[in-house]
Amino acid sequence: MNMSVKKWTLAALPVCLAAAVVVSGCSKGTDSSGAAGGPSPADGRQEDKYDKLPKDVSISMFDRGQVSSDEGTYEENRWVKWIREQSGIQLKVVPVPRNQAQDKLNVLIASNQAPDLIWEYDRNYIGNLVTQGVIQPIDEYIDKYSTSYKKYLQENPELKPYITFDGKMYAVTTKRTISTVANHGIWIRKDWLDKLGLKAPTTMEEFIAVAQAFKDRDPDGNGKADTVPIIGYTTGDGYAAMFGVDWVDWYLEDGKMKYGPTLDRYGDALAAEKTIYDLGLADKEYFTDKDNSRAKQLWTTGKAGICLCQWGGTTTTMNRDLLANNPNAEPVPLEPVATKYGKYGLYQETPAYIYVTFNKNMKNPKAAVQYLDWLMDKGWFTLSNGNEGVHYKLMNGIPQKTDADKFKKEVQYANEYAVLRPMTEKPEDLLIKAAQDPLSQKLAKLESDSLKIATKNKFRRDIPYQPNIIEINELKASFQKTIDEIRAKSVTQGKNYSAEKAIEDIRKEWKRLGGDKAEQQAQEWYEKNKANFK
Incomplete structure (x- = not known):
């Protein structure tokens, strides 16, 4: 179209x-x-031209492998049927693998098979779709056809800059709750600390010293030198965040836009990660543990002492399995440690949650707006919590799970369909929401505590969102492989490749690929947009 x-x-x-x-x-x-x-x-x-069209809307969906065979598929299951019945919209779901989502969406777009509603968590990806002309502005659709979302945006104007590109609105989004702003976290075995007479580390030096004790002093008491002090699937991100940098973001250095991996802070994070690896304090296989299966195995079998992972979510499942294997284990959240740059939080998301966009070839945008308004009104709540009396009961207005296993099988995957959710929450709500059996309550208390710790220190983000410049996005995408290769080489090759040499090589390659021009473009973008950052 x-x-x-x-x-x-x-x-x-x-x-x-x-x-x-x-x-x-x-x-x-x-x-x-x-x-x-x-x-x-x-x-x-005037009769609306879209009223003559079928109320058919298709939407992308992240396939996380959570739909059991007796529930159906992501395309057809009890909840897709429920959505159609309750919303009056004939919804078609187009699943894409979570770990290959953007690649799969790009293939669908290139072959003109992309769904009407395309969504992602990544604003940069949405910016690419804007630049490529894949999606369309939606200001007029929202103004003409929406009631609920239009009202929500009026009440939350701080979201507008995140969904605005070149002066036009290209997406709808809702505010993240505290549990979706928080992302990464650190966990430590308190029972190991107690056994060895150690305190929780507060600096990077103490962090390394505790890990060394976990390696040398047999904290699990089996008489074997078989413990792995540090494991985790967010390892590189965790070290970088504690040094106040991230490998995908731009930062302001004396008012100048600089790319994160080219900064001294990133070099220092690499040096710390390399020291930990050289001392044998980290799992030797974490660079190749792409599906995190080894990290999960080491943690749940009680062989690891520190986990750089998430504040909850997958980690809660890992903790559940650990406690099932060893009821005396005491995994507790650990506050990120300070470095010479100060104390920062681990990775945290920006306020905007999911970015839902309109394919430029969409046939019935009015139906799409009606569907999104239905989600905002009531659809999101049931998709997130299930049916009252079956999957939850209300306690002080908060849905409390009545059966953790039943919820996991029948409802957990449905949360994926709630792409808009005007929800508010407090860390303490997690205990009310959880099932009331002792183990579920214990895990919920750990989640609540870890959520507070995960949001205690701010993740360093000098600008609220990144430049949407196609040349910069393409450069960053191609440069990522270089960063990954240099980081892995530096960390794993001992004295043969120092962190100092690694950061030098990163800067050289950045410059060779056009980094100077990218920095100039980023600076111009910053000067043009900085008034919107307040």
């Missing part, structure tokens, strides 16, 4: 409305998709 024709058609509607009083011809035209407008209703209002 030609976007300029669409925009002209929408812009022409007020003219047609005015002309309808005098001339009836405007109401009989054909829209850009070939649908006839038809005569005006008896009350004189």
